[in-house]
Amino acid sequence: MMLSGTLARISAAVFALAGWSGAAAAPAAAIFPFEIYDTSGEAPQSDLTERLAMATRVLSEALEKTGRYSPVDLGPFSIEVAATSPRYRCGDCFLPIARQAGAAFAVVPVVHKVSSLISSMDIWIFDASSGADVAHLGGQIRGDTAEAYEHGVRFLVRNRLPADDPSSDRAGSK
Numbered sequence: 411m412m413l414s415g416t417l418a419r420i421s422a423a424v425f426a427l428a429g430w431s432g433a434a435a436a437p438a439a440a441i442f443p444f445e446i447y448d449t450s451g452e453a454p455q456s457d458l459t460e461r462l463a464m465a466t467r468v469l470s471e472a473l474e475k476t477g478r479y480s481p482v483d484l485g486p487f488s489i490e491v492a493a494t495s496p497r498y499r500c501g502d503c504f505l506p507i508a509r510q511a512g513a514a515f516a517v518v519p520v521v522h523k524v525s526s527l528i529s530s531m532d533i534w535i536f537d538a539s540s541g542a543d544v545a546h547l548g549g550q551i552r553g554d555t556a557e558a559y560e561h562g563v564r565f566l567v568r569n570r571l572p573a574d575d576p577s578s579d580r581a582g583s584k
Contacts, residue, residue, distance in 0.1 A: 439479035439515040440508035440538065441470045444559075445496055448523040455554060462521075465559040469519055469533065472567040482511045496520075498532075508538040515544065519563075526554040531562045545572050 444462040448454065455461075473479040484491055487507050494503045498520045508516035516538045522530040533547040547570035551562035 436474070436478055436480040437514035438482045438512055439473060439517050439535075440484055440504075440511045440513035441466065441473065441479075441481050441517040442484065442491060442494075442497060442504055442519070444469070444519045444521060445498060446521050446523055447496065447498055450523045450525045452523075452526055457556065461556050461559055464556055465521070465563050466519070468560050468563045469517070469567070472564055473517065476567065476571065478571075479515060479517075482513050484511055487511060502536070502541045505536065505538055505541055508536075513538050521551075521559070523554065527552060529554065529558075529562075531559075531566060533563075533566055547571055 444465045446454075446458065446462060470481045474481055484507070487510060490507050490510075491504075494500050494507065497504050497518050504516055504518060514537070516536045517533060518536065519531070519533045522532070524530070529551050531549060531551050534543065535545040535547075536542065537544050547566040549562065549566055549570065551558045
């Protein structure tokens, strides 16, 4: 009995200290898989699927590392996510999935491949409840390789994510 009372006091102290930190949890973000819009006329490379999956993982990690977004697991919605493809042409068809996943934001990335040397990478961030465009991170990448995709994602998050944090308005709402 004495042990459980001590445990309760320790737990209460830990929760109180956590509350004093003032750090609000980052709002949830549904990070959809990267897609490719290929107008190059070239045959797709054999590692394209793996490269897009890697770019999605890097994007998720990079956004989480900013402390401004907390990625949610879209795995349970894989069928619904697949049905929205291509998201760069579907309007806001992905928003209901983001909401179902409990996300405050929907992140929609795409690579527009012009040639094996030149591609554009775009990452749109939307408010999941209103559909409002919160941010657009865009730029060109050179090369059709995993290294180019990874570098492009990290560059965009580091250098193109707006300094005014749209997630700060929603941090307390979740």
